Amino acid sequence: MTPPTTRPPGGSPKRALITGITGQDGSYLAEFLLGKGYTVFGMARRTSQENFGRIERIRDQVELKQADLLDQLSLIRTLEETRPHEVYNLAAQSFVPTSWSQPVLTGEFTALGVTRMLEAVRLVDPRIRFYQASSSEMFGKVRETPQTERTPFHPRSPYGVAKAYGHAITVNYRESYDLFACAGILFNHESPRRGPEFVTRKVTDGVARIKHGLARELRLGNLDARRDWGFAGDYVEAMWLMLQQDEPDDYVVATGESHSVQDLVELAFRCVGLAWEEYVVMDPALKRPAEVDVLLGDASKARRKLGWTPRVRFPELVRTMVEADLTRYSKS
Numbered sequence: 001m002t003p004p005t006t007r008p009p010g011g012s013p014k015r016a017l018i019t020g021i022t023g024q025d026g027s028y029l030a031e032f033l034l035g036k037g038y039t040v041f042g043m044a045r046r047t048s049q050e051n052f053g054r055i056e057r058i059r060d061q062v063e064l065k066q067a068d069l070l071d072q073l074s075l076i077r078t079l080e081e082t083r084p085h086e087v088y089n090l091a092a093q094s095f096v097p098t099s100w101s102q103p104v105l106t107g108e109f110t111a112l113g114v115t116r117m118l119e120a121v122r123l124v125d126p127r128i129r130f131y132q133a134s135s136s137e138m139f140g141k142v143r144e145t146p147q148t149e150r151t152p153f154h155p156r157s158p159y160g161v162a163k164a165y166g167h168a169i170t171v172n173y174r175e176s177y178d179l180f181a182c183a184g185i186l187f188n189h190e191s192p193r194r195g196p197e198f199v200t201r202k203v204t205d206g207v208a209r210i211k212h213g214l215a216r217e218l219r220l221g222n223l224d225a226r227r228d229w230g231f232a233g234d235y236v237e238a239m240w241l242m243l244q245q246d247e248p249d250d251y252v253v254a255t256g257e258s259h260s261v262q263d264l265v266e267l268a269f270r271c272v273g274l275a276w277e278e279y280v281v282m283d284p285a286l287k288r289p290a291e292v293d294v295l296l297g298d299a300s301k302a303r304r305k306l307g308w309t310p311r312v313r314f315p316e317l318v319r320t321m322v323e324a325d326l327t328r329y330s331k332s
Contacts, residue, residue: 029088072116189234
């Protein structure tokens with residue numbers, strides 16, 4: 001199926017609103033859409049400190065709007081002002097460990113925030129095409145491997161529970177109000193723009209610090225946990241493709257390869273010529289209260305219907321992240 005033109009009738013550029021534009025996925029998606037000729041609006045919460053580092057190179061090409069997933073009126077006002085053809089809802093409290101210490105806030109942003117945005121779309125313009133960022137963490141204690149769009153959810157964290165709610169309410173609004181609402185069940189996707197609190201960046205940042213003599217050890221939790229890791233820059237294309245189809249649907253987005261945290265560690269240390277066993281310290285305090293042991297996605301539906309395939313393989317992803325962190329510390 002060939003996606004339609006990125007210009008609506010009349011020749012004017014398509015308009016897209018991205019919530020969470022300052023995050024990893026939001027920054028890659030904004031760059032991707034600008035390359036497609038879109039007018040891009042980004043939604044950002046008002047904070048005492050600006051956090052625009054990831055979108056610095058495109059800051060003058062996007063228009064930022066102050067709004068909050070906790071505030072229904074601000075979402076309605078933003079949609080009225082921007083009149084987007086597409087909304088990509090990427091904003092969330094997305095760090096899994098934090099969801100245990102702040103479960104209510106996680107639910108407000110990651111679950112009810114989706115409802116508020118969907119309701120704003122329904123009220124302002126139900127023709128808007130809506131993308132919801134769902135997560136492989138919804139599968140949790142997996143019922144089958146690999147996981148597909150039909151695999152039952154059994155989330156193992158407040159974050160996973162909140163994402164499952166956001167996914168279900170997206171499907172519900174699609175079926176109840178005939179909205180063009182899609183959910184992408186994205187498996188772990190990383191990049192040099194990933195926050196340092198996530199295990200991939202914690203590893204690559206730690207390796208770079210050790211190589212530069214700034215640290216002597218890297219403390220980690222469960223080295224046996226396995227994940228399906230891909231490149232965030234690849235995955236935003238799948239988001240866009242979902243909203244270009246004739247009918248709305250939900251899709252798993254994954255590489256189909258599973259690697260352990262230890263695999264990640266070994267590759268990262270190998271990039272700098274060091275033996276990981278000499279630096280990694282196991283810290284039981286860093287283990288999750290309820291662990292998700294294995295996540296492995298089957299993206300055959302996305303390949304078949306969207307024509308999407310990942311381009312960046314796991315070793316290349318890890319090497320790119322290590323090199324980016326090495327460069328960052330060499331400049332500091």
